[in-house]
Amino acid sequence: MTLPKLTSSQIAWRAAQDIEDGAYVNLGIGLPERIAQFQPEGRTVTYHTENGILGFGQAPPEGEEDWDLINAGKKAVTLEPGASFFHHADSFAMVRGGHLDLAVLGAYQVAANGDLANWSVGAKSVPAVGGAMDLVHGAKRVAVITDHVAKDGSPKLLDACTLPLTGKACVTRVYTSLAVIDITDRGFVLRDKVPGLSVDDVQAVTGATLHIDGPVCDLNVPEV
Amino acid sequence: MTLPKLTSSQIAWRAAQDIEDGAYVNLGIGLPERIAQFQPEGRTVTYHTENGILGFGQAPPEGEEDWDLINAGKKAVTLEPGASFFHHADSFAMVRGGHLDLAVLGAYQVAANGDLANWSVGAKSVPAVGGAMDLVHGAKRVAVITDHVAKDGSPKLLDACTLPLTGKACVTRVYTSLAVIDITDRGFVLRDKVPGLSVDDVQAVTGATLHIDGPVCDLNVPEV
Amino acid sequence: MIGGFGGSGAPLELIHGLIDRFLETGHPKDLTVINNNAGNGSIGIAAMIRVGMVRKMICSFRRSSNADAFNAAYHDGQIELELVPQGTLAERIRAGGAGIPAFFTPTAFGTDLAKGKPTQDFEGKMYVQERWLKADYALIKAESADTVGNLTYRMAARNFAPLMAMAAATTIVQARRVVQAGEIDPHSVITPGIFVDHVIDIPNPSQEEAMVRAGIVYA
């Protein structure tokens, strides 16, 4: 049986719904970046990038890129009114100092105590860490956006990470292709699940206990 | 017998002769500030003030003060071409990070090992420290400019300071009303003395041994 | 935390508004005030001390020709003083804003101001461990502010303000000029809006030095 699941864009859409008006947000390279395009209308969100911009906007049309105006993913961006430039130490003062409302990152693995592994797949690879280890300790909320399981079908949500950690006890919410899960003192708490799946269906592909605490909502996401 | 001695302006004049072309210099509040007016012609010296200006110049004419353009002594100043403004953390990064070539401070007492006391006269006073404790550890050279003895005639140059320290082993040269004295691994070394005084005359009002290492020059200072 | 150094950068209108509220309601009181100085003349922080709102001052330089309010309260034991070297004060505030709980500095090693603090040898030299400073509120004065809180400052009025804006939970700014977002060049922003919570338009702000020289007394 293939489980019904959200597309990457749909996970990004769902994560975007939780970003409050007026928030300062850092979106990690890759899938998290796509959250910006689903920002609900009427909300003003200010995006931060590690390389020294607050208030950047969408990508410019092809051919109009200015390669001094890029985000941490090296992609060309544009500026919104009220943008500012600053150096890397000030940029990470914003991160480490708790000034961001939200950071959203990708994950290889997330543990029920909030541990995150997203920077190294082990000894054979050439490791790369970027700003992830800073972001997980700085933002007021740290969320993860990821497929529910790895490409080989193994669970990414676990009792304990087996890959090298990015940070300990840092993640507070996980948006997956199957569910929205909070991380609490009790561990994983299921908040939303894809319609048509039972709690047992989601539990079966999760490597740690999913607690139920209040209603579990249907993850109704438009085709995006 | 009253010893011949330099005026305060003359001590400042002598200290100014040692400031090299191109130097970045911080002059403490009070007597040290007067060194700037004796800067030898043909030398460019850039003055730093703790409150966030590099490249300030002399006081404006009375009535033309801008009270947002002041030095650490709260005195109105002007700007030289090439000046810059920065915040207090950047200002003390310049100090602590070793970027200043010279800091000149006043002193209550200086010890033969370079200890300086210039911020507190003891328990009864309301103490004030300002930037002195930072300056003594940051600049490449730390000089003191002072009367050779205290108002009551007691020596200010001592084997060990009796007043609370500003910094340990930080002063490298002392300009006094009677002499120019270096602080070396051996202690005080007499370099210049006021003409007409013998080495013994200077030693008699100094609270630690004055070593001789090479010629002792006459302190020939114009009337200023 | 209150911005300003000497007679430049003090957010006098904000301070005086706070004094007015204290005189009317009795609040806020028992404040800990962080500022380089401990008040000059009879306005601003000096007036806060005189009316009795301040329990503790954290500053680097209290002595001045007219810091009488502080001196009187200090000698009476009504006010507590934490004296911090100026560069250490700036760096502690920056650390508070940057999520750095402690750092090492050569400043004050071997002096009374380092008594009781941990010390450590790095590369053959001794350093003192200093801790971050944070605050519930920062009151600062800016030259221009835009509608998202980006700030610029005038000359040496910048001093501690950008650091305090980072280190306070709530930063309240009085700005001489409030403009639309986009009107300040992104290159010229000194304090990005992320550090700012409230901006009040004060088009003709008082200058501390000028008021002290004029002998003005507030409250």
Added chain:
Amino acid sequence: MIGGFGGSGAPLELIHGLIDRFLETGHPKDLTVINNNAGNGSIGIAAMIRVGMVRKMICSFRRSSNADAFNAAYHDGQIELELVPQGTLAERIRAGGAGIPAFFTPTAFGTDLAKGKPTQDFEGKMYVQERWLKADYALIKAESADTVGNLTYRMAARNFAPLMAMAAATTIVQARRVVQAGEIDPHSVITPGIFVDHVIDIPNPSQEEAMVRAGIVYA
């Protein structure tokens, strides 16, 4: 230390001048290079690695679609890597420039990148002690420089450059525009001239991202 992040801010003309000298004279070599990345494409730092000038890279992010030069040298064991979280890298460089030999950060606590480093509890949370980074030389790219070395930067090309200028014994700048002292507004100076030793006028600098995309190979 070499400025730049991704394809923005790399002082390519300075780097390529250094490569030319190495190819002619065999010097400088066995360099330790500090930069956020470890070279992209076949120009700049990637070219330095390929020609064999670099013994060690200190960086936060080495992985990219075309960091082949580094990958090859790393897997051959010809180059040493010190991987540092990006914010810690920035703060360590700032600390080097600011005379702070060590500081505490929450970043990397409990991870492999904090192994062997001292940790300490402050207010109930664990932090890692990190040390300053200094360098003999910094090579950086500026937009405008004046004759006393005051610098401005273009957009996100600022990144690590102001920090590296502080932390290096000798800072060498390539500037797109060199102007007389006084032509840069003192409020707009990002790097004061005290941190700058040499300025070279490079009116039409190469942009790393554009060169990588064009597949240009240097040396």
